[in-house]
Structures are given as structure tokens and as C-alpha cells.
Amino acid sequence: MDDYHAQRKQLIADDRALRIDHAAQKEISEEERRADKMLRHIRSSEAVSVWSATQPLKHLHGSQQLFPGMAFLTARETIVGTKLFDILSKMPKGGLLHAHHAAMVRVDxxxxxxxxxxxxxxxxxxxxxxxxxxxxxxxxxxxxxxxxxxxxxxxxxxxxxxxxxxxxxxxxxxxxxxxxxxxxxxxxxxxxxxxxxxxxxxxxxxxxxxxxxxxxxIAAQGLIFFEPISTEYIREFFYSSIEDGISYVEVRMAFHQKYMTGADGERNVPHRVWLQLYDHILKEVKADMKQQGREDEFVGSKIIYSILRIITPEEIEWYLEDCIAMKQEFPHLISGFDLIGHEDTLLPLIYYAESLLRFVERQKELGIEIPFMFHAGETLGDGTVADMNLYDAILLGTKRIGHGFSLIKHPKLMQICRERDICVEVCPISNEILRLTGSMPMHPLPAVMNQGVHVALCSDDPAVFGNMGLTFDFYQVFVASEVNNLTTLHELVWDSIRYSALSHEEKECAFEKLERRWNIFVRYILDTYGGAA
Ligand SMILES: O=c1[nH]cnc2c1ncn2[C@@H]1O[C@H](CO)[C@@H](O)[C@H]1O
Incomplete structure (x- = not known):
């Protein structure tokens, strides 16, 4: 039996060696080791004290029973009362790389x-x-x-x-x-x-x-594209992200409408003014954080120029040119290009491929770089157009994949993601509420991470789903796996900066700040829950 146990241990180690957090598992400090033990202890005790089927159901829906990683909208109130939620809310999160501008501020x-x-x-x-x-x-x-x-x-x-x-x-x-x-x-x-x-x-x-x-x-657009609201809305988004421990945000902003409505009620505010306003607010928030002595908590924000996937290839030409013009005027703000909207029902990437290939050539001529950050595979389909978007996203050279829910069906594409270091922006709660999965234990995320494809956890449309910040998504992921530990969280946080569109220098600076805050976080776990383990 000793031999069997040795083989078993080796097989587990070989299997886990493929995981994204494998290398980091060995590098942790003594304090982190203790904090990790506490964290896992709290997870397993709350799995019984909070999430076991014997607990009374507070928010009944259908025939749902309580379990860790259960449907978010029914679980939300229970989640916020847990120790684990308290801990994760204190965690520095790094970057939020996938959030839609139209749904990122609390509805109230x-x-x-x-x-x-x-x-x-x-x-x-x-x-x-x-x-x-x-x-x-x-x-x-x-x-x-x-x-x-x-x-x-x-x-x-x-x-x-x-x-x-x-x-x-x-x-x-x-x-x-x-x-x-x-x-x-x-x-x-x-x-x-x-x-x-x-x-x-x-x-x-x-x-x-x-x-x-x-x-x-449709209902929100008249409000968020009214200039006086738009500016305060963006400011609120930065501050609420900071409160949740997010220090950098890459926002997908839809530039589909050519003008927003100005304070005078005229629809005449062009894209470049949107970006001027964004830049202005960004600078104000950074200056304010600096003045408060909280510089470590916010490194900035960039915008992924996004267009709804309903336009014709003729129409996209104007937007691609506009995107280039915006990149030239605001090189520090425009960080990527994407097509957004329901992949199952709207137009696929292949429909735009010719224009998109020319867009890449144009950038080379002009010496600029606007990486693709395509939504692809946000679907239950297998071989459907939405699933096939994954092939085009990769062929077109996407830097990251938005959602990639169906990616694990494609071994070759998984391999390419590993080789070319393409990061997947996974939005667990979004996927569950939009009915791609019934709960976190059914989500393909562990399959992606276990096979060594890097991931950034994202909230997608937090105003609509109620998962403001990133704490809820981290929570759902953390309770739904026995393998994930403090180092996994650390790797996810670090990857969110590593795979961001920040420059090399900006990343170095962001990591330095993150490191200081991470150490404070680890101390918080030890000081607050030291008696629990
Ligand atoms: O998860 C998503 N996948 C694709 N498109 C999305 C997602 N969330 C929001 N939008 C799209 O973004 C626009 C607002 O800026 C909406 O029209 C919505 O369709």
C-alpha cells in the first residue's frame, strides 16, 4: 500500500503541476502559509455552518438547496454575512479587465x-x-x-x-x-x-x-450618455472599485453611438470629448487618492474601444478609423478593440474578418498598437457561430479572450492559449446569471485553470447582476474548489495586472504597490481570524 500511496501522491503532483498557480505554490512566506491555513479552515467550516443543506433557507427560489457556489442571486445576502466574504472584501484585487461601461455603477x-x-x-x-x-x-x-x-x-x-x-x-x-x-x-x-x-x-x-x-x-443609455451624469458615473465607478480593492480598471466602452447628449440637451458631444472627460476624471481621482495618502490603491484605468456586433462591414470601417484616431490622440487611454453583444444571436467575427485584418495592417503602417480583446465563446453552443468565434479571435491575434466559456471544448485552442499566453477573462457570476451554468461547481473555470490557461476574474456587468467589485466573483470561485488556496488568489490577482494593457513600467509600479497591500492583507487575516484556526 505504501507504494500505491507514493504513486498516488506523484500522480496528484503531476496533475497539479499543470495549474497556473503551480510555480507560486512553493514561494509563499510563513505568514502566507498560516493565513492560507486559516482561510481554508474558514471555508470548510462555513461550508457546514452556512452552506449545508440543513441550514434554513432564507431566500427560497424554486427547489434550491444551500450549497457553496450556489446560484448567486439567491445566495447574495447569505454571502455578505460570511467571514470569508469579509476577508475577500479586504483583499487587494489588482485589475478588473472585463467590465462594461454601461453597467458598472450601482443602480441606486x-x-x-x-x-x-x-x-x-x-x-x-x-x-x-x-x-x-x-x-x-x-x-x-x-x-x-x-x-x-x-x-x-x-x-x-x-x-x-x-x-x-x-x-x-x-x-x-x-x-x-x-x-x-x-x-x-x-x-x-x-x-x-x-x-x-x-x-x-x-x-x-x-x-x-x-x-x-x-x-x-436600452433603459440605462439615456442616463449614462447624458454628459453631466456620465462624468459623475465614471467617478463613482473608480471610487467604488477602489473601495473593493481594485486598483486598475479596463473598461469596455461602447462607441456605437457617435454622440452623447450634452448638458444643453443637444446630442453633439463627440467621442474625443468622451475621452477628454474620462481622462480628466481619472486625473482628479488619482490626485485625490494621492492627497489622501492612498496612492497604492489606484494605478489608473484604460478603455477598450467597443462596438456592438450588429453593424455591417461597411459601417465598421468608420469605427475602425475612429478608433485609430482616438488611439492617436489618447494613446494612454485606448488599450484595445472589441465587438460586444449577444454572440448567439448577433454577427460573428468572421463577418468582419477582412476589415479587422486591414485594421491590423493600418496599425503597422502607423506604428500604433490596439490589441484585440475579443469576446468569444460566451455560449453553450458546440460548433455554433458563437463557439466558432473562438477560432477567429485566435486567428486574428486576440491578446485576451472575453469569457471563452466554450474554450475547454477545443483542445487545440487551449494549447494555443497556453503557448501564446492568451489570458481568458472569466466572469463567473455573469455566466451563471445569464444561464450558461447553474452554479459555480458546474462552471468550466477549474478546467481552464487546471490546464494551465491563465485567467483574470471579472465582474462583467455588476450593476445588472449585483456583483459590484470583484469580491463576489472571488467568493463564488473560492468556495467552489478544494484546490484553490491563498496562492491561487494571489496568482489570479497578479495575472490581472500581468495580462492588462499597462506598459511594462506601469506594471512594475503596480506590482510594487500590490505587494505592499498584499502583505497588509495577509496580516489582516492573521490578526482578525488568528483564533479561528
Ligand atoms: O457579457 C457580455 N457579452 C457580450 N456583450 C455584453 C456583455 N455584457 C454587456 N454586453 C453588451 O454591452 C453593451 C453595453 O455596453 C450591451 O448592449 C450589451 O449587449
Whole structure:
């Protein structure tokens, strides 16, 4: 039997040697070893004290039982009460490499921003009442002074459908029957987020939930593309990321609309002004952090120029040229190019391949570099167009892959990702809410990591999913694996900087800051939970 045990030990070691965190496992300090032991102890005791099937269900949905890594929307309130969540919330996270600009600020904050702007008006296609509230989608717009109205309400029988009402009036005069002003806030939240009964009940397939998902963006766009809101929105995103321990963000911003609406209600603010504003806020936040003596906590942000995958190859030409022009004017901000939107139903990469290849040539001529950071394989399909996007993403030279949910079906592509060091931006909670997986234990992430493909954990659309920051995604991943330990977390955090679009010097500086904060984090675990292990 000794021989068997020796062989067994060796086989496990050989298997784990392929993992992304293998090399780092040996390098940890004594303090980290102790903190890791505590962390794993807390994970296993909370698996019983919090997540075992014998615990009473607080947030019942369908026939769900409690288990670690269970459906996020039902588990969220339980997660925030755990020790492990407390610890992970203190962890420095490095970079957030996959987040959509249109869904990165908490909905209650967005609502507050909207209510602070008298120019913001709302309209609905029907008088809002109990019969229409579930289906009527509102539209928001910042109007010019001449267009402002004094209409009182969208719930009054006298409301003429599709006429503009100041958002403050709409809220304060929201009918009693629908809950008054708080009812308005609840309605707004329902419009902008996905709730558990939708994800796990009424819209429980990828196709159905994407319909609801899209509607949140349609409703939000009139607010976030109104310049006075847009700037505060971005500032809020930086600060809320910092509060969660994120020190760098690479935002996918949709440049599909050529203009946003200015403070004067005119739709005339071009892309270069968006970037000027972004740059300005970025500088202010950095200066503020420096003044607070918190420079280590924020190294900056860049933008991945993104376009919805609905346009024609003729139309994309304008955007590719625009992207190049923006890169030339803001070389430190534009860090990549991507096509976004539902891969299962919209246009595949191959459709744009010719234009994209010319785009690469143009960059060479101009001596600039805008790496592709393509969404690909965000699908349950096998051999479908969305799955096939993976081949094109790789052939076109993508630097990272957004989602790559179906990547593990392709051994050759996995091999190429290892060889060319292509990092996969994995968005665990997004995948679960958009119904690619039922829970974290079903997610392909361990298969990707165990086979040595590097990963950056990302939140995708945290305003819609409720996974603000990165703590929730780290939590779900950490509780769903017995192999992941403190070193795994360390490697994921370091990879999020390693595979970012930061320059070599910027990375060195970011690692230095991260190292200092990591040591503080390890001390926090030991000091706070020292008695627990
Ligand atoms: O996970 C995703 N995959 C692909 N596209 C997405 C995802 N999340 C958001 N968007 C797209 O980004 C736009 C807002 O900027 C939305 O239209 C949405 O379709």
C-alpha cells in the first residue's frame, strides 16, 4: 500500500503541476502559509455552518438547496454575512479587465444622479398601472431647456403615453397604488437589474435572460450618455472599485453611438470629448487618492474601444478609423478593440474578418498598437457561430479572450492559449446569471485553470447582476474548489495586472504597490481570524 500511496501522491503532483498557480505554490512566506491555513479552515467550516443543506433557507427560489457556489442571486445576502466574504472584501484585487461601461455603477447611485438633474425626463408607452408596470419600458433623456415640461405624473390616467415628464415629478407623484416614490425606486431597480425570479424562473434560458439583460441597457443609455451624469458615473465607478480593492480598471466602452447628449440637451458631444472627460476624471481621482495618502490603491484605468456586433462591414470601417484616431490622440487611454453583444444571436467575427485584418495592417503602417480583446465563446453552443468565434479571435491575434466559456471544448485552442499566453477573462457570476451554468461547481473555470490557461476574474456587468467589485466573483470561485488556496488568489490577482494593457513600467509600479497591500492583507487575516484556526 505504501507504494500505491507514493504513486498516488506523484500522480496528484503531476496533475497539479499543470495549474497556473503551480510555480507560486512553493514561494509563499510563513505568514502566507498560516493565513492560507486559516482561510481554508474558514471555508470548510462555513461550508457546514452556512452552506449545508440543513441550514434554513432564507431566500427560497424554486427547489434550491444551500450549497457553496450556489446560484448567486439567491445566495447574495447569505454571502455578505460570511467571514470569508469579509476577508475577500479586504483583499487587494489588482485589475478588473472585463467590465462594461454601461453597467458598472450601482443602480441606486445612478438613480440619485438622474434625480439630481432637472433636465432628465422620462416617458413610457402607456399610463403606468398594475397592469402595465411589468412590461412598459421607460425611456430617459436629458432635454434642452426649451423642451422641459411640467407634466406631473406617468401613473395618472391623464398621462398622454410617450410624453416627457420630469423624472422628479414622475417619482414624487408615483401613484399610491404602485407604492409612491419608493414604488418608483423599486420599479427603476427592477428595470435596471435581473432579479432571481427572472434568472431562475421566468427567463431561465440564455436566450430569454438575454432579452431582459438587453432591456436594462436600452433603459440605462439615456442616463449614462447624458454628459453631466456620465462624468459623475465614471467617478463613482473608480471610487467604488477602489473601495473593493481594485486598483486598475479596463473598461469596455461602447462607441456605437457617435454622440452623447450634452448638458444643453443637444446630442453633439463627440467621442474625443468622451475621452477628454474620462481622462480628466481619472486625473482628479488619482490626485485625490494621492492627497489622501492612498496612492497604492489606484494605478489608473484604460478603455477598450467597443462596438456592438450588429453593424455591417461597411459601417465598421468608420469605427475602425475612429478608433485609430482616438488611439492617436489618447494613446494612454485606448488599450484595445472589441465587438460586444449577444454572440448567439448577433454577427460573428468572421463577418468582419477582412476589415479587422486591414485594421491590423493600418496599425503597422502607423506604428500604433490596439490589441484585440475579443469576446468569444460566451455560449453553450458546440460548433455554433458563437463557439466558432473562438477560432477567429485566435486567428486574428486576440491578446485576451472575453469569457471563452466554450474554450475547454477545443483542445487545440487551449494549447494555443497556453503557448501564446492568451489570458481568458472569466466572469463567473455573469455566466451563471445569464444561464450558461447553474452554479459555480458546474462552471468550466477549474478546467481552464487546471490546464494551465491563465485567467483574470471579472465582474462583467455588476450593476445588472449585483456583483459590484470583484469580491463576489472571488467568493463564488473560492468556495467552489478544494484546490484553490491563498496562492491561487494571489496568482489570479497578479495575472490581472500581468495580462492588462499597462506598459511594462506601469506594471512594475503596480506590482510594487500590490505587494505592499498584499502583505497588509495577509496580516489582516492573521490578526482578525488568528483564533479561528
Ligand atoms: O457579457 C457580455 N457579452 C457580450 N456583450 C455584453 C456583455 N455584457 C454587456 N454586453 C453588451 O454591452 C453593451 C453595453 O455596453 C450591451 O448592449 C450589451 O449587449
Amino acid at each position: 447611485v445612478l438613480l440619485k444622479l438622474a434625480l439630481s438633474q432637472p433636465a432628465i425626463h422620462i416617458r413610457v408607452p402607456a399610463v403606468l398601472c398594475s397592469a402595465t408596470i411589468g412590461t412598459a419600458l421607460p425611456e430617459f433623456r436629458g432635454l434642452s431647456r426649451a423642451e422641459w415640461t411640467t407634466h406631473p405624473s406617468i401613473t395618472d390616467q391623464r398621462y398622454a403615453p410617450d410624453t416627457w415628464v420630469p423624472i422628479q415629478n414622475a417619482r414624487s407623484n408615483f401613484s399610491h397604488a404602485l407604492g409612491g416614490p419608493e414604488g418608483f425606486d423599486r420599479w427603476f431597480t427592477n428595470i435596471m437589474t435581473i432579479n432571481p425570479s427572472e434568472a431562475y424562473g421566468t427567463h431561465n434560458t440564455t436566450g430569454e435572460i438575454w432579452k431582459k439583460f438587453q432591456s436594462t441597457f
